[in-house]
Amino acid sequence: MHGDHQPPFEAPWQAQAFALAVHLNQRGLFTWSEWAAALAAERRRSAEAGVADEPQQYYLDWLQALERLLTERGEAAADELGTFREAWVAAYEATPHGHPVRLEKGFDALSRSRHG
Protein backbone atom coordinates (compact mmCIF):
# COMPACT_ATOMS: atom_id res chain seq x y z
CA MET A 1 0.00 0.00 0.00
CA HIS A 2 2.95 2.33 0.45
CA GLY A 3 4.48 1.51 -2.91
CA ASP A 4 5.64 4.12 -5.38
CA HIS A 5 3.74 2.58 -8.24
CA GLN A 6 0.14 3.02 -7.21
CA PRO A 7 -1.82 4.47 -10.11
CA PRO A 8 -2.26 8.17 -9.36
CA PHE A 9 -5.97 8.16 -10.22
CA GLU A 10 -8.63 5.55 -9.54
CA ALA A 11 -10.96 6.62 -12.36
CA PRO A 12 -10.61 8.76 -15.50
CA TRP A 13 -12.95 11.45 -14.13
CA GLN A 14 -10.51 12.05 -11.27
CA ALA A 15 -7.70 12.74 -13.72
CA GLN A 16 -10.03 15.03 -15.74
CA ALA A 17 -11.01 17.00 -12.62
CA PHE A 18 -7.37 17.25 -11.53
CA ALA A 19 -6.26 18.50 -14.95
CA LEU A 20 -9.09 21.06 -15.12
CA ALA A 21 -7.92 22.76 -11.92
CA VAL A 22 -4.27 22.78 -13.05
CA HIS A 23 -5.22 24.12 -16.48
CA LEU A 24 -7.57 26.85 -15.21
CA ASN A 25 -4.89 27.96 -12.75
CA GLN A 26 -2.36 28.16 -15.59
CA ARG A 27 -4.85 30.20 -17.57
CA GLY A 28 -5.10 32.62 -14.66
CA LEU A 29 -8.72 31.99 -13.60
CA PHE A 30 -7.55 31.60 -10.04
CA THR A 31 -4.27 31.56 -8.14
CA TRP A 32 -3.04 28.34 -6.60
CA SER A 33 -3.57 29.77 -3.12
CA GLU A 34 -7.19 30.50 -3.96
CA TRP A 35 -7.54 26.97 -5.22
CA ALA A 36 -5.94 25.43 -2.13
CA ALA A 37 -8.25 27.47 0.09
CA ALA A 38 -11.32 26.31 -1.88
CA LEU A 39 -10.24 22.67 -1.70
CA ALA A 40 -9.41 22.91 2.00
CA ALA A 41 -12.87 24.41 2.69
CA GLU A 42 -14.53 21.55 0.83
CA ARG A 43 -12.45 18.92 2.64
CA ARG A 44 -13.40 20.50 5.95
CA ARG A 45 -17.09 20.58 5.03
CA SER A 46 -17.05 16.86 4.23
CA ALA A 47 -15.19 16.00 7.42
CA GLU A 48 -17.56 18.09 9.52
CA ALA A 49 -20.56 16.50 7.83
CA GLY A 50 -19.19 13.11 8.85
CA VAL A 51 -18.70 11.88 5.27
CA ALA A 52 -16.53 8.74 5.28
CA ASP A 53 -13.04 9.55 4.02
CA GLU A 54 -12.96 6.98 1.22
CA PRO A 55 -10.20 7.45 -1.36
CA GLN A 56 -12.66 8.78 -3.94
CA GLN A 57 -13.98 11.40 -1.50
CA TYR A 58 -10.87 13.48 -2.05
CA TYR A 59 -11.62 13.93 -5.73
CA LEU A 60 -15.35 14.39 -5.06
CA ASP A 61 -14.35 17.29 -2.81
CA TRP A 62 -11.93 18.47 -5.50
CA LEU A 63 -14.74 18.52 -8.06
CA GLN A 64 -17.15 20.23 -5.68
CA ALA A 65 -14.52 22.90 -4.92
CA LEU A 66 -13.96 23.49 -8.63
CA GLU A 67 -17.69 23.83 -9.36
CA ARG A 68 -18.19 26.15 -6.42
CA LEU A 69 -15.21 28.37 -7.27
CA LEU A 70 -16.26 28.72 -10.92
CA THR A 71 -19.89 29.33 -10.01
CA GLU A 72 -18.91 32.03 -7.52
CA ARG A 73 -16.82 33.71 -10.21
CA GLY A 74 -19.63 33.59 -12.75
CA GLU A 75 -17.71 31.30 -15.13
CA ALA A 76 -20.08 28.36 -14.74
CA ALA A 77 -23.59 29.03 -13.41
CA ALA A 78 -25.24 26.14 -11.59
CA ASP A 79 -28.13 25.98 -14.08
CA GLU A 80 -25.73 25.98 -17.04
CA LEU A 81 -23.86 23.06 -15.49
CA GLY A 82 -27.16 21.27 -14.91
CA THR A 83 -28.18 21.74 -18.54
CA PHE A 84 -24.85 20.46 -19.86
CA ARG A 85 -25.03 17.47 -17.55
CA GLU A 86 -28.56 16.66 -18.78
CA ALA A 87 -27.42 17.03 -22.39
CA TRP A 88 -24.60 14.54 -21.80
CA VAL A 89 -27.03 12.01 -20.29
CA ALA A 90 -29.36 12.50 -23.29
CA ALA A 91 -26.39 12.12 -25.65
CA TYR A 92 -25.36 8.81 -24.06
CA GLU A 93 -28.95 7.57 -24.21
CA ALA A 94 -29.37 8.61 -27.84
CA THR A 95 -26.10 7.09 -29.05
CA PRO A 96 -25.92 3.41 -30.02
CA HIS A 97 -23.44 1.41 -28.03
CA GLY A 98 -19.93 1.61 -29.46
CA HIS A 99 -20.42 4.90 -31.29
CA PRO A 100 -18.77 8.18 -30.30
CA VAL A 101 -20.96 10.19 -27.95
CA ARG A 102 -21.40 13.81 -29.03
CA LEU A 103 -22.82 16.56 -26.89
CA GLU A 104 -24.74 18.10 -29.83
CA LYS A 105 -26.82 15.00 -30.10
CA GLY A 106 -27.79 15.39 -26.46
CA PHE A 107 -28.84 19.01 -26.94
CA ASP A 108 -30.90 17.97 -30.00
CA ALA A 109 -32.60 15.22 -28.03
CA LEU A 110 -33.33 17.61 -25.18
CA SER A 111 -34.89 20.25 -27.42
CA ARG A 112 -36.98 17.62 -29.22
CA SER A 113 -38.32 16.28 -25.95
CA ARG A 114 -39.16 19.83 -24.83
CA HIS A 115 -40.77 21.03 -28.04
CA GLY A 116 -42.18 17.85 -29.41
Place this chain on the structure above:
Amino acid sequence: MSHDHDHPDHSHVPPEPALRVQALESLLTRKGLVDPGALEAIIETYSEEVGPRNGARVVARSWVDAGYRQWLLDDATAAIAHLGYEGRQGEHMVALENTERVHNLVVCTLCSCYPWTVLGIPPGWYKSEAYRARAVREPRAVLAEFGVYLDDDTEVRLWDSTAEIRYLVVPQRPAGTEGWSEEALAELVTRDAMVGAGRALAPGQAGGAA
Protein backbone atom coordinates in the same frame (compact mmCIF):
# COMPACT_ATOMS: atom_id res chain seq x y z
CA MET B 1 -19.39 -9.47 -17.10
CA SER B 2 -22.90 -8.70 -18.32
CA HIS B 3 -25.62 -10.53 -16.44
CA ASP B 4 -28.02 -7.75 -17.24
CA HIS B 5 -30.93 -9.18 -19.25
CA ASP B 6 -32.13 -5.68 -20.08
CA HIS B 7 -28.88 -4.78 -21.74
CA PRO B 8 -29.53 -1.32 -23.17
CA ASP B 9 -28.76 -0.74 -26.82
CA HIS B 10 -27.52 2.77 -26.13
CA SER B 11 -24.20 3.84 -24.67
CA HIS B 12 -23.52 3.26 -21.01
CA VAL B 13 -24.18 6.47 -19.02
CA PRO B 14 -21.11 7.24 -16.88
CA PRO B 15 -21.29 7.64 -13.09
CA GLU B 16 -22.43 10.95 -11.61
CA PRO B 17 -19.04 12.55 -10.91
CA ALA B 18 -17.90 11.73 -14.45
CA LEU B 19 -21.00 13.48 -15.83
CA ARG B 20 -20.32 16.53 -13.70
CA VAL B 21 -16.72 16.75 -14.86
CA GLN B 22 -17.82 16.33 -18.45
CA ALA B 23 -20.45 19.08 -18.03
CA LEU B 24 -17.87 21.43 -16.52
CA GLU B 25 -15.26 20.72 -19.16
CA SER B 26 -17.63 21.06 -22.13
CA LEU B 27 -19.21 24.26 -20.78
CA LEU B 28 -15.81 25.88 -20.18
CA THR B 29 -14.54 24.67 -23.55
CA ARG B 30 -17.47 26.38 -25.29
CA LYS B 31 -16.70 29.56 -23.43
CA GLY B 32 -13.11 29.36 -24.64
CA LEU B 33 -11.71 28.97 -21.13
CA VAL B 34 -10.45 25.43 -21.59
CA ASP B 35 -8.32 23.90 -24.29
CA PRO B 36 -9.13 20.15 -24.31
CA GLY B 37 -5.74 19.36 -25.85
CA ALA B 38 -3.97 21.03 -22.96
CA LEU B 39 -6.05 18.99 -20.50
CA GLU B 40 -4.97 15.78 -22.20
CA ALA B 41 -1.34 16.89 -22.02
CA ILE B 42 -1.64 17.58 -18.27
CA ILE B 43 -3.20 14.17 -17.62
CA GLU B 44 -0.53 12.42 -19.64
CA THR B 45 2.27 14.28 -17.89
CA TYR B 46 1.00 13.52 -14.40
CA SER B 47 0.06 9.92 -15.18
CA GLU B 48 3.33 9.00 -16.83
CA GLU B 49 6.18 11.47 -16.53
CA VAL B 50 5.95 13.27 -13.24
CA GLY B 51 6.44 11.04 -10.27
CA PRO B 52 8.69 10.23 -7.35
CA ARG B 53 11.54 9.25 -9.70
CA ASN B 54 12.12 13.00 -10.21
CA GLY B 55 12.61 13.56 -6.51
CA ALA B 56 14.77 10.44 -6.27
CA ARG B 57 17.18 11.94 -8.82
CA VAL B 58 17.37 15.15 -6.81
CA VAL B 59 18.14 13.24 -3.61
CA ALA B 60 20.69 10.97 -5.28
CA ARG B 61 22.51 13.98 -6.72
CA SER B 62 22.63 15.55 -3.26
CA TRP B 63 24.22 12.35 -1.91
CA VAL B 64 27.08 12.33 -4.38
CA ASP B 65 27.66 16.05 -4.87
CA ALA B 66 28.25 18.09 -1.70
CA GLY B 67 28.04 21.38 -3.60
CA TYR B 68 24.65 20.41 -5.01
CA ARG B 69 23.49 19.32 -1.58
CA GLN B 70 24.34 22.72 -0.10
CA TRP B 71 22.57 24.48 -2.96
CA LEU B 72 19.51 22.26 -2.44
CA LEU B 73 19.38 23.11 1.25
CA ASP B 74 19.93 26.82 0.58
CA ASP B 75 17.64 27.29 -2.40
CA ALA B 76 15.70 24.14 -3.22
CA THR B 77 13.51 25.78 -5.87
CA ALA B 78 16.55 26.70 -7.99
CA ALA B 79 18.50 23.50 -7.32
CA ILE B 80 15.52 21.34 -8.30
CA ALA B 81 14.78 23.46 -11.38
CA HIS B 82 18.41 22.94 -12.38
CA LEU B 83 17.60 19.24 -12.89
CA GLY B 84 14.64 20.21 -15.05
CA TYR B 85 11.80 19.99 -12.55
CA GLU B 86 9.84 23.19 -12.31
CA GLY B 87 6.66 23.83 -10.41
CA ARG B 88 3.46 24.63 -12.24
CA GLN B 89 1.90 26.61 -9.45
CA GLY B 90 4.90 28.83 -8.79
CA GLU B 91 5.37 27.19 -5.43
CA HIS B 92 8.49 27.61 -3.35
CA MET B 93 10.39 24.40 -2.57
CA VAL B 94 12.22 23.75 0.67
CA ALA B 95 14.51 20.74 1.19
CA LEU B 96 14.72 19.22 4.67
CA GLU B 97 17.72 17.17 5.65
CA ASN B 98 17.22 14.06 7.79
CA THR B 99 20.14 13.30 10.13
CA GLU B 100 20.89 11.03 13.06
CA ARG B 101 19.36 13.64 15.34
CA VAL B 102 16.48 15.05 13.30
CA HIS B 103 13.72 13.32 11.38
CA ASN B 104 11.49 15.51 9.21
CA LEU B 105 7.92 14.55 8.35
CA VAL B 106 5.68 16.43 5.93
CA VAL B 107 1.93 16.79 6.12
CA CYS B 108 -0.72 19.12 4.76
CA THR B 109 -3.25 19.60 7.50
CA LEU B 110 -5.65 21.66 5.39
CA CYS B 111 -5.94 19.76 2.15
CA SER B 112 -3.14 17.97 0.36
CA CYS B 113 -0.50 20.44 -0.79
CA TYR B 114 2.34 18.30 -2.03
CA PRO B 115 5.50 18.81 -4.11
CA TRP B 116 4.02 17.43 -7.36
CA THR B 117 7.00 18.51 -9.42
CA VAL B 118 9.27 16.06 -7.67
CA LEU B 119 6.82 13.50 -6.26
CA GLY B 120 3.86 13.42 -8.65
CA ILE B 121 0.29 13.01 -7.40
CA PRO B 122 0.04 12.36 -3.65
CA PRO B 123 -0.82 8.83 -2.53
CA GLY B 124 -4.16 8.06 -0.89
CA TRP B 125 -2.83 7.96 2.66
CA TYR B 126 -1.30 11.45 2.38
CA LYS B 127 -4.71 12.85 1.44
CA SER B 128 -6.59 10.97 4.16
CA GLU B 129 -8.16 12.71 7.12
CA ALA B 130 -6.51 10.15 9.41
CA TYR B 131 -2.93 10.93 8.33
CA ARG B 132 -3.50 14.68 8.32
CA ALA B 133 -4.81 14.64 11.87
CA ARG B 134 -2.58 11.97 13.39
CA ALA B 135 0.72 13.20 11.95
CA VAL B 136 0.25 16.31 14.07
CA ARG B 137 -1.01 14.58 17.21
CA GLU B 138 1.22 11.52 17.33
CA PRO B 139 3.94 11.68 14.66
CA ARG B 140 6.06 8.96 16.29
CA ALA B 141 3.18 6.49 16.28
CA VAL B 142 2.42 7.30 12.64
CA LEU B 143 6.10 6.87 11.73
CA ALA B 144 6.21 3.50 13.52
CA GLU B 145 3.27 2.35 11.38
CA PHE B 146 5.34 3.22 8.33
CA GLY B 147 8.15 1.13 9.78
CA VAL B 148 10.25 4.07 10.95
CA TYR B 149 11.29 3.55 14.56
CA LEU B 150 13.13 6.50 16.08
CA ASP B 151 15.27 6.72 19.19
CA ASP B 152 13.88 8.94 21.91
CA ASP B 153 16.69 11.43 21.38
CA THR B 154 15.88 11.84 17.70
CA GLU B 155 13.81 14.95 17.26
CA VAL B 156 10.75 14.78 14.98
CA ARG B 157 10.07 17.95 13.04
CA LEU B 158 6.69 18.25 11.42
CA TRP B 159 6.23 20.53 8.40
CA ASP B 160 2.83 21.68 7.24
CA SER B 161 2.72 22.24 3.47
CA THR B 162 0.82 25.15 2.01
CA ALA B 163 -0.08 26.33 -1.45
CA GLU B 164 3.08 28.48 -1.38
CA ILE B 165 5.64 26.23 0.28
CA ARG B 166 6.20 22.53 -0.46
CA TYR B 167 8.76 20.37 1.28
CA LEU B 168 11.05 17.64 0.05
CA VAL B 169 12.68 15.45 2.68
CA VAL B 170 16.26 14.42 1.90
CA PRO B 171 16.62 11.03 3.60
CA GLN B 172 19.93 9.81 4.97
CA ARG B 173 22.13 7.97 2.52
CA PRO B 174 22.04 4.26 3.42
CA ALA B 175 25.20 2.62 4.73
CA GLY B 176 27.09 0.35 2.38
CA THR B 177 26.54 2.48 -0.73
CA GLU B 178 30.01 4.03 -0.96
CA GLY B 179 31.05 4.45 -4.57
CA TRP B 180 27.57 3.79 -5.97
CA SER B 181 26.51 5.68 -9.09
CA GLU B 182 23.88 8.37 -8.91
CA GLU B 183 21.51 6.19 -10.95
CA ALA B 184 21.91 3.21 -8.62
CA LEU B 185 21.43 5.43 -5.57
CA ALA B 186 18.24 6.91 -7.00
CA GLU B 187 16.74 3.42 -6.97
CA LEU B 188 16.98 3.45 -3.18
CA VAL B 189 14.98 6.64 -2.76
CA THR B 190 11.27 5.94 -2.27
CA ARG B 191 8.40 8.37 -2.33
CA ASP B 192 7.65 7.68 1.33
CA ALA B 193 11.25 8.51 2.25
CA MET B 194 10.91 11.91 0.55
CA VAL B 195 7.77 12.70 2.59
CA GLY B 196 9.58 11.57 5.73
CA ALA B 197 7.28 8.57 6.15
CA GLY B 198 10.09 6.14 5.44
CA ARG B 199 13.82 5.76 5.05
CA ALA B 200 15.83 5.21 1.90
CA LEU B 201 16.08 1.51 1.07
CA ALA B 202 19.14 -0.42 2.14
CA PRO B 203 21.29 -2.04 -0.56
CA GLY B 204 19.56 -5.30 -1.46
CA GLN B 205 16.09 -3.94 -0.70
CA ALA B 206 15.87 -2.16 -4.05
CA GLY B 207 14.73 -3.64 -7.32
CA GLY B 208 11.12 -4.63 -7.76
CA ALA B 209 10.37 -3.43 -4.24
CA ALA B 210 7.26 -1.63 -5.39
